[in-house]
Amino acid sequence: MRKPDLSRFAPPGFNVNAEIHFFIIGMASSLILSLTFIPGYIANRKSLYITFSSEKILMDGAKMADFSELLGFTLYGFLILAICMLGMIIFHYIYHYKDSKSIYLMKRLPNPSELHKRCLVLPITAFFVCIVSAIVMLLVYFCIYMTFTPEQCITPDQWQKIWRALP
Amino acid sequence: MIELKKVRKNYGSKVALRDVDLLLPRGEIVGLFGENGAGKTTLMKCILGLLPYDGSITLDGAPITPNNISQISFATSEHSFFPGLSPKSHRDFYREHFPKFSDTRFEGLMDFFELPKNKPLKHFSVGQKNQFEVILSLCQGADYIIMDEPFAGNDVFNREDFYKVLLGILEPNETILLSTHLIEEVSSFIGRAVLIHRGEIIGDVSTLDLEESGSSLIDFVKNTYNYRSDRVSKTLEALTGKKE
Numbered sequence: 001m002r003k004p005d006l007s008r009f010a011p012p013g014f015n016v017n018a019e020i021h022f023f024i025i026g027m028a029s030s031l032i033l034s035l036t037f038i039p040g041y042i043a044n045r046k047s048l049y050i051t052f053s054s055e056k057i058l059m060d061g062a063k064m065a066d067f068s069e070l071l072g073f074t075l076y077g078f079l080i081l082a083i084c085m086l087g088m089i090i091f092h093y094i095y096h097y098k099d100s101k102s103i104y105l106m107k108r109l110p111n112p113s114e115l116h117k118r119c120l121v122l123p124i125t126a127f128f129v130c131i132v133s134a135i136v137m138l139l140v141y142f143c144i145y146m147t148f149t150p151e152q153c154i155t156p157d158q159w160q161k162i163w164r165a166l167p
Numbered sequence: 168m169i170e171l172k173k174v175r176k177n178y179g180s181k182v183a184l185r186d187v188d189l190l191l192p193r194g195e196i197v198g199l200f201g202e203n204g205a206g207k208t209t210l211m212k213c214i215l216g217l218l219p220y221d222g223s224i225t226l227d228g229a230p231i232t233p234n235n236i237s238q239i240s241f242a243t244s245e246h247s248f249f250p251g252l253s254p255k256s257h258r259d260f261y262r263e264h265f266p267k268f269s270d271t272r273f274e275g276l277m278d279f280f281e282l283p284k285n286k287p288l289k290h291f292s293v294g295q296k297n298q299f300e301v302i303l304s305l306c307q308g309a310d311y312i313i314m315d316e317p318f319a320g321n322d323v324f325n326r327e328d329f330y331k332v333l334l335g336i337l338e339p340n341e342t343i344l345l346s347t348h349l350i351e352e353v354s355s356f357i358g359r360a361v362l363i364h365r366g367e368i369i370g371d372v373s374t375l376d377l378e379e380s381g382s383s384l385i386d387f388v389k390n391t392y393n394y395r396s397d398r399v400s401k402t403l404e405a406l407t408g409k410k411e
Contacts, residue, residue, distance in 0.1 A: 011249070012249040012251075012252055012256070012260055013249035013250065013251025013256070013287070014251065015251070098250075099250040099289060100245065100246040100247065100248055100249070100250050100288075101243065101245045101246065101247050102246075102247055102248060102249045102250075103247075104215070104217060104241060104243065104245075104247040105241075105247040105248070105249075107215075107216070107217055108215055108216065108217070108236050108239070108241065109233075109236075109264050110233050110234070110236055110237045110264060110265070111233070111264065112233045114264070
């Protein structure tokens, strides 16, 4: 399959590969950070049990930590990367004033949307990829939490508590 | 024809252009002269729509919009190319956005100036950058070519060559508005001189009329600006105490 030419969506002469590498590294780091939810969850789930003669027994009245508490900062990588992508928009516009005034050319093109297309498309797409990834990981972790945690250990309103935990 | 009517531009409280009226018919080479800060660049940027202004600027009777902006090209000493792109990539970019882009002229001028085609512009010398900036403006396929001090940094031989080539390649319907301080150098190249001072047009004359009256362009400029030829000797006298 032919690789799409993303340079058409970046300022002319801009090092679009460097920007893509930065984004890929950012996404990979965010994913790794988010995966720290799993060991946290496993440790908390383990604490619900006691081991008696090599048999695991659920403790009476044991309660699992809230999902929002376990989630903690694990998805912040995606959010920080999303904010960086918004910053990239400013960087793209500033690029047209750096070392020359290519902004003069961009502003007098017969297609007036060309400047904005080249400054906005990639960062906004990347921004939404970050947000969607954060939402997908949130749902995956929530499903893990609800599926693998013994029902009697889950305190009510777990989903609502996520939003209450937001600043 | 580009027509400016009562064009006014302020930067805060400073008046940059004061009710400027100007006609630029097709096929003329017009020199725009004035001291630093006179309003030359502002005037050009207003024509290109790069700055907001009061008054009206029309191209063949219609306001200048994205529909007709490709009829005007611009070469500036600030450079409007992309430093990270090579001339070849610029050619492709221009081809895509300006349907009348002239490949023949581009190749001819690139060869004439012996500019490398695959090297990013950021590695060019200032003189080469100026040449390339002018080449792009001439190849865009525009009827009106606006040049704002395009040869600042080029040596005299280079500039003279350029004037000759320019005169040789221009089509009868192509108009050039050229802002420069090199008045004497361009006097044989332009057909009309427009003088601007503190945002006002204070002189507009054809070089043919000047020739017929036996006057030179530089004399016309000096007279229009009320240039005091004795100011140097007076200053030297005041500074050194010696009479010339």
